[in-house]
Amino acid sequence: MGSPVRRRLRARLRTILIVSGAAVAVLAVGAFALAGRDGPADSAQAAQTAPQAADPLADRPHGEPTRADRGRPRSPEPSPSKTPKKIKKRSPKADDQVANLAKRKKKKQHKVLESGSCEASYYWEGQMTASGERFDPSELTAAHKTLPMGSKVRVTNKNNDRSVVVRINDRGPYAGGRCLDLSKAAMKKVGGTGSGVIPVRYEVLSKG
Numbered sequence: 001m002g003s004p005v006r007r008r009l010r011a012r013l014r015t016i017l018i019v020s021g022a023a024v025a026v027l028a029v030g031a032f033a034l035a036g037r038d039g040p041a042d043s044a045q046a047a048q049t050a051p052q053a054a055d056p057l058a059d060r061p062h063g064e065p066t067r068a069d070r071g072r073p074r075s076p077e078p079s080p081s082k083t084p085k086k087i088k089k090r091s092p093k094a095d096d097q098v099a100n101l102a103k104r105k106k107k108k109q110h111k112v113l114e115s116g117s118c119e120a121s122y123y124w125e126g127q128m129t130a131s132g133e134r135f136d137p138s139e140l141t142a143a144h145k146t147l148p149m150g151s152k153v154r155v156t157n158k159n160n161d162r163s164v165v166v167r168i169n170d171r172g173p174y175a176g177g178r179c180l181d182l183s184k185a186a187m188k189k190v191g192g193t194g195s196g197v198i199p200v201r202y203e204v205l206s207k208g
Contacts, residue, residue, distance in 0.1 A: 110152070110205035118179035120155060120200040122187035129170035140189070143170035143181040147204065154203040155180060157190035164189035165205070 124137040131149045135141075142153065147168045156163040166186045173181040180202060184193065192198035 110207075112203045113206055114204040115202065116179070117158075117199065117201050119177050119197050120180040120182055120187075120192070120202075121173055121175070121178050121197045122182040122184055122193065124184040131169040133169060135170065135183075137184040139183055140164060140166050140186045141169045141183045142166040142186060143172035144168045144179065145171060145174075152205040152207070153180070154205060155182065155186070155190060156201045156203075157192055158199040158201060159195075160191050162190045 120142075123135075123143075125135075126137070127135050129135050129141075129143075142155070144151070144153070147153070149168060151168040152165055153168060154163055154165050164186050166180075166182060170181070173179075178197070180200065182190075182192075187193050187198075190198070190200070
């Protein structure tokens, strides 16, 4: 048998061990109970409140949707622009034809008020005319005995059928058988300067 002191020490040690084991057992039971009661709810709540993993494609910037993305058909591609056609220049002959056509139309605008046949001469000396203007042999004018000043007369040479329109601005001629005295330029137009006096057909034209 040991001494009384040793027996007391052993009894206290056993008591401490028993109390410590009981305390550990109580703590383990309480921890298990807490884990069994609150564990699933806390886990679900934690799962709900925990930040979800970010979708790597969620925050990617999107470009402007095209016409096809909006459900509408694409517009057709623009066709290449056509090269403008070169404008063909008209030949001088075509220009002459246009000019002659314009002359014919201009002639048709006048009505014939009076016509007849006679002989025509020409003059070229510078002098004052009966209308008060100075005579100019290069102008297409003529003298007549009675027609009003400013009258337009178409004179046609019967020998070659060439014609000219003259303006009456003088009186004459007074030689027998002649009804018109043309300026030198007018006589040249009808090809009569070589003859001096030619048979003509005249037409008095309206002013319209």
